[in-house]
Amino acid sequence: MAGTGVFAEIVDGEIYKYYADGEWKTSASGKSVSIINPTTRKPQYKVQGNERWISRVAPAAICKFSFLIWGINSCYLHQQLKNTNFNFRSDVVLCFYFILRFWAFVTACTQEEVNKVMDAAKAAQKLWARTPLWKRAELLHKAAAILKEQKAPIAECLVKEIAKPAKDAVSEVVRSGDLISYTAEEGVRILGEGKFLVSDSFPGNERTKYCLSSKIPLGVILAIPPFNYPVNLAVSKMAPALIAGNALVLKPPTQGAVAALHMIHCFHLAGFPKGLISCVSGKGSEIGDFLTMHPGVNCISFTGGDTGIAISKKAGMIPLQMELGGKDACIVLEDADLDLVAANIVKGGYSYSGQRCTAVKVVLVMESVADAVVEKVKAKMAKLTVGVPEENCDITPVVSESSANFIEGLVVDAEQKGVTFCQEYRREGNLIWPLLLDHVRPDMRIAWEEPFGPVLPVIRINTVEEGIHHCNASNFGLQGCIFTSDINKAIMISDAMETGSVQINSAPARGPDHFPFQVDKPPLLTQELC
Numbered sequence: 001m002a003g004t005g006v007f008a009e010i011v012d013g014e015i016y017k018y019y020a021d022g023e024w025k026t027s028a029s030g031k032s033v034s035i036i037n038p039t040t041r042k043p044q045y046k047v048q049g050n051e052r053w054i055s056r057v058a059p060a061a062i063c064k065f066s067f068l069i070w071g072i073n074s075c076y077l078h079q080q081l082k083n084t085n086f087n088f089r090s091d092v093v094l095c096f097y098f099i100l101r102f103w104a105f106v107t108a109c110t111q112e113e114v115n116k117v118m119d120a121a122k123a124a125q126k127l128w129a130r131t132p133l134w135k136r137a138e139l140l141h142k143a144a145a146i147l148k149e150q151k152a153p154i155a156e157c158l159v160k161e162i163a164k165p166a167k168d169a170v171s172e173v174v175r176s177g178d179l180i181s182y183t184a185e186e187g188v189r190i191l192g193e194g195k196f197l198v199s200d201s202f203p204g205n206e207r208t209k210y211c212l213s214s215k216i217p218l219g220v221i222l223a224i225p226p227f228n229y230p231v232n233l234a235v236s237k238m239a240p241a242l243i244a245g246n247a248l249v250l251k252p253p254t255q256g257a258v259a260a261l262h263m264i265h266c267f268h269l270a271g272f273p274k275g276l277i278s279c280v281s282g283k284g285s286e287i288g289d290f291l292t293m294h295p296g297v298n299c300i301s302f303t304g305g306d307t308g309i310a311i312s313k314k315a316g317m318i319p320l321q322m323e324l325g326g327k328d329a330c331i332v333l334e335d336a337d338l339d340l341v342a343a344n345i346v347k348g349g350y351s352y353s354g355q356r357c358t359a360v361k362v363v364l365v366m367e368s369v370a371d372a373v374v375e376k377v378k379a380k381m382a383k384l385t386v387g388v389p390e391e392n393c394d395i396t397p398v399v400s401e402s403s404a405n406f407i408e409g410l411v412v413d414a415e416q417k418g419v420t421f422c423q424e425y426r427r428e429g430n431l432i433w434p435l436l437l438d439h440v441r442p443d444m445r446i447a448w449e450e451p452f453g454p455v456l457p458v459i460r461i462n463t464v465e466e467g468i469h470h471c472n473a474s475n476f477g478l479q480g481c482i483f484t485s486d487i488n489k490a491i492m493i494s495d496a497m498e499t500g501s502v503q504i505n506s507a508p509a510r511g512p513d514h515f516p517f518q519v520d521k522p523p524l525l526t527q528e529l530c
């Protein structure tokens, strides 16, 4: 169970601690952040952080105070009923217990604590860079094994924090362990090699100079993953950074922070040196700038939405790795296998309720087969189960109320502009039933914006060029897919699509995780055909 057994030390009362200098610590500052369960829409966990105290603490204080009064009353009544004496001492103890618990959750991380984390990371990195490569790999393999062993409690957090269906939550953890091991193995090979250059290979030079080059670490890497893969997209930054001899500071997403803290504990248990890995929780909107502009950071690896654009503008002269949003287009030609198309649109568009950067986010289908595709997709959508993540439903609540409101805004805009609803729009709390919108036009927001939810637009096209044009006119350049039985056409169209990678006759996806996942728009485009 989360926060128990080997994980007991990462939690203090009801607040998850932060990780610094090889220890789990309670912050001195007096603030915390609540993690809201997307399904119940009630606080599920608390992590060290910096939420404005009045909004959370005041209601919680009222609650706890009422509970305290209720506790004292019940004891008193119980004593009365039993006709024994009122036990004043035990009630005072009870009273102090609740008061102490109340104060315990108003602690938080400070900028000073972040500074200490950065100093410790810098010092630890110097030693780590001199630790033999094979030893670094050994520790990563150990962390991977522990992570996989602990998949159940970590998956439980993913279910409660981000409403990931239980089975997918377990896969995320296992896949993360495999990725750590794979990275360790590859790291040993890649980092074990260097280059030897001779001067006479460049015009005008004699063979009088030699150059030896090898890869060296950058220093302290700040890793910021998004909510939808808080474990997997954290380790995909951590493992390469660590094997290459860097220190790592993780800022987990607020929703997903508890899962990430459990994951970090697996690295702690593996025995990584003190200070090398740290995890600073807190709301990005509040501690984000301090972290990303910190002079101790030598590189930022970020995955998320437009926040990445703001970070790029604020960060100093350091390398940035930015994986941002997507509007992954699915182009369907007349000669495609329409059953395969429908199966992939449903899998690609609706798994984890569309909350994947690689989800199919716009279908561009040739008019001549559009009716048939829409009918087949509708038939498959009718079989999707809608409900709670604990029951492994296909469609679960989206991560937050604001996310559900945003998705609804896109639906309302399309409705006002005359879109065709293939199903009735239905929402309960954060749960949105899967929806296909047909006859979407370019003036509708849903044609361009990323819902990150179970709503998929269909744009009917008359020429392939129209489809390619829509795909390339998007601000996003993540993935795309093309369905046709003509492989030559598929390759030509893939080549014309300005996306990081293109799948042929298959829904977009990042995995297998050792495949390239390049996300730049031109002129930095490197296209991978998968």
Ligand SMILES: NC(=O)C1=CN([C@@H]2O[C@H](COP(=O)(O)OP(=O)(O)OC[C@H]3O[C@@H](n4cnc5c(N)ncnc54)[C@H](OP(=O)(O)O)[C@@H]3O)[C@@H](O)[C@H]2O)C=CC1
Pocket (backbone or CB within 6 Å): 224, 225, 226, 227, 228, 229, 251, 252, 253, 254, 255, 282, 283, 284, 285, 286, 287, 288, 289, 292, 303, 304, 305, 306, 307, 308, 311, 323, 324, 325, 326, 356, 357, 450, 452, 478, 519
């Ligand atoms: N290209 C890719 O590989 C992927 C892209 N994504 C994209 O991510 C988005 C959804 O994820 P979501 O978590 O909502 O994305 P956000 O951009 O909202 O947040 C991403 C991370 O940034 C943090 N953050 C927020 N504000 C700041 C700040 N000022 N400085 C530093 N960090 C900050 C967040 O913390 P906090 O939670 O505390 O706000 C979170 O950890 C979608 O657009 C999706 O397409 C998702 C997965 C993969």
Ligand SMILES: O=C(O)[C@H](O)COP(=O)(O)O
Pocket (backbone or CB within 6 Å): 228, 229, 233, 355, 356, 357, 358, 359, 508, 509, 510, 511
């Ligand atoms: O964060 C995301 O959405 C992922 O990078 C996509 O991964 P997936 O294709 O394996 O779901």
